[in-house]
Amino acid sequence: MKKFSVNLITNSIIKVIGKGPHSLHEPVLGKKEIEYVSKSIKSNFVSTKGKFVEKFENEIKKFTKSNFVVSTINCTQALFLSLKVLGVKKDDEVLVPALTFVGTVNAISYLGAEPHFIDSTISNLGVDSKKLEIYLMKHTKIKNNKCINKKTGKVIKAIIPVHVFGHACDIEKIVKIARKYKFEVIEDAAECLGSFFKRKHLGTFGKIGCLSFNGNKIITTGGGGAILINNKKIYKKIKHLATTAKLKHSWEYDHDQIGFNFRMPSINAALGFAQLRQIKKFIKSKRNLFLRYQKSFEKVEGVKIFKDNKFEKSNYWLQTLILNTRFKKYKNKILKENFKKKIYLRPAWKLISNLKPYQRKQKMSLSGAKEIYDKVINLPSSQYL
Ligand SMILES: *Cc1c(COP(=O)(O)O)cnc(C)c1O
Numbered sequence: 001m002k003k004f005s006v007n008l009i010t011n012s013i014i015k016v017i018g019k020g021p022h023s024l025h026e027p028v029l030g031k032k033e034i035e036y037v038s039k040s041i042k043s044n045f046v047s048t049k050g051k052f053v054e055k056f057e058n059e060i061k062k063f064t065k066s067n068f069v070v071s072t073i074n075c076t077q078a079l080f081l082s083l084k085v086l087g088v089k090k091d092d093e094v095l096v097p098a099l100t101f102v103g104t105v106n107a108i109s110y111l112g113a114e115p116h117f118i119d120s121t122i123s124n125l126g127v128d129s130k131k132l133e134i135y136l137m138k139h140t141k142i143k144n145n146k147c148i149n150k151k152t153g154k155v156i157k158a159i160i161p162v163h164v165f166g167h168a169c170d171i172e173k174i175v176k177i178a179r180k181y182k183f184e185v186i187e188d189a190a191e192c193l194g195s196f197f198k199r200k201h202l203g204t205f206g207k208i209g210c211l212s213f214n215g216n217k218i219i220t221t222g223g224g225g226a227i228l229i230n231n232k233k234i235y236k237k238i239k240h241l242a243t244t245a246k247l248k249h250s251w252e253y254d255h256d257q258i259g260f261n262f263r264m265p266s267i268n269a270a271l272g273f274a275q276l277r278q279i280k281k282f283i284k285s286k287r288n289l290f291l292r293y294q295k296s297f298e299k300v301e302g303v304k305i306f307k308d309n310k311f312e313k314s315n316y317w318l319q320t321l322i323l324n325t326r327f328k329k330y331k332n333k334i335l336k337e338n339f340k341k342k343i344y345l346r347p348a349w350k351l352i353s354n355l356k357p358y359q360r361k362q363k364m365s366l367s368g369a370k371e372i373y374d375k376v377i378n379l380p381s382s383q384y385l
Contacts (some may be wrong), residue, residue, distance in 0.1 A: 006334050007337075009300070013343060016118050016289070017339070017343075017385045020344075025380075027275075028382070029220075030273075030288045035274065041267065045266055048264070050265070056269035056272045065206050066201070067229065070235065070242055071225070072224065072225040074224060076104075082162075083158060094158045099351060100162040100164070117363035120369045124164060127162070136177065157385070163189050168192075168197040170311075187208070187209035191318070193218050193315065212224070217317070219272060224269075241262075242259070244261055302323060305320065320321070322378075325375075335347060347376065
């Protein structure tokens with residue numbers, strides 16, 4: 001073992017990826033992307049009527065084996081629409097990990113619903129299912145087939161488990177708990193295209209799962225998302241509402257509800273179509289990068305590179321360094337020293353329950369999420385590395 005030092009951490013990173021500048025994650029865009037985006041432009045149909053939208057959705061459907069897919073302008077609105085279609089209303093509560101990207105929680109707030117923060121575990125970076133079950137047993141009761149928070153009297157309508165950095169949370173268990181406690185499961189699989197648990201794609205365990213194709217994700221459409229849906233009725237509702245609730249007619253503008261303009265434009269779908277053709281190559285390079293980091297840090301005292309669990313095949317979207325309890329106090333120093341060398345490491349998200357708009361919301365003890373925040377550093381993870 002080599003003795004822990006901040007310098008040793010930096011050197012072990014440089015040994016793998018070379019000197020900076022290295023950002024956390026950059027997309028790889030090339031000939032294929034130019035070819036398909038040009039096709040979209042030449043067709044003149046760059047908006048939601050273009051043919052690339054359907055093509056892209058079909059490819060996502062094939063790849064994830066989801067029953068139905070609706071592409072959207074981003075993942076945040078995909079989550080919002082999913083909650084809405086599953087009946088989440090003002091004053092309902094939605095369980096959500098405090099350790100996630102703020103968009104997950106904002107989607108709940110857009111409906112006037114209340115986020116209720118739950119804890120995560122460092123073993124998989126996702127919801128701590130054991131702690132959740134004990135918490136629900138203590139703090140909720142079932143009445144008229146609904147889960148009631150005994151303290152607030154409000155209905156807990158749904159849970160949004162998040163698969164963090166490409167790794168699966170304890171999704172099977174969470175689906176079971178949700179069934180027992182009568183709430184819906186919407187998976188935030190924003191970071192997880194190409195990640196599987198027991199050979200099933202993440203985002204297809206709950207009723208609905210949402211993907212993101214933002215510029216920093218494993219594939220990008222510039223901005224965009226997709227909703228994976230297992231049920232035809234829900235699919236129809238989502239597609240209808242995402243498309244301004246327009247009724248089919250050759251020329252009339254007839255809309256039967258207040259809909260949304262959430263569909264992905266064709267020019268973005270063209271970019272995604274080109275990217276998706278390379279997903280296997282991208283995942284391979286990421287798993288490869290994982291192995292190289294793992295090797296480089298193998299003999300460094302007090303740290304390890306996060307590894308996927310037994311039943312999982314992660315896309316390794318972001319590589320994750322975990323400091324042990326003794327050395328976690330060096331986290332900021334490591335971030336700072338590497339920033340100076342233009343190696344742009346990032347910490348995990350600040351707990352959402354600590355952000356200004358969310359400080360007064362319901363929450364359980366969040367010791368696991370805090371542990372993750374204190375110990376985790378994301379390493380540069382671009383495909384080109
Ligand atoms: C990126 C991300 C989102 C938001 O996706 P957008 O497409 O940018 O709206 C939501 N949740 C998680 C976990 C993310 O990483």
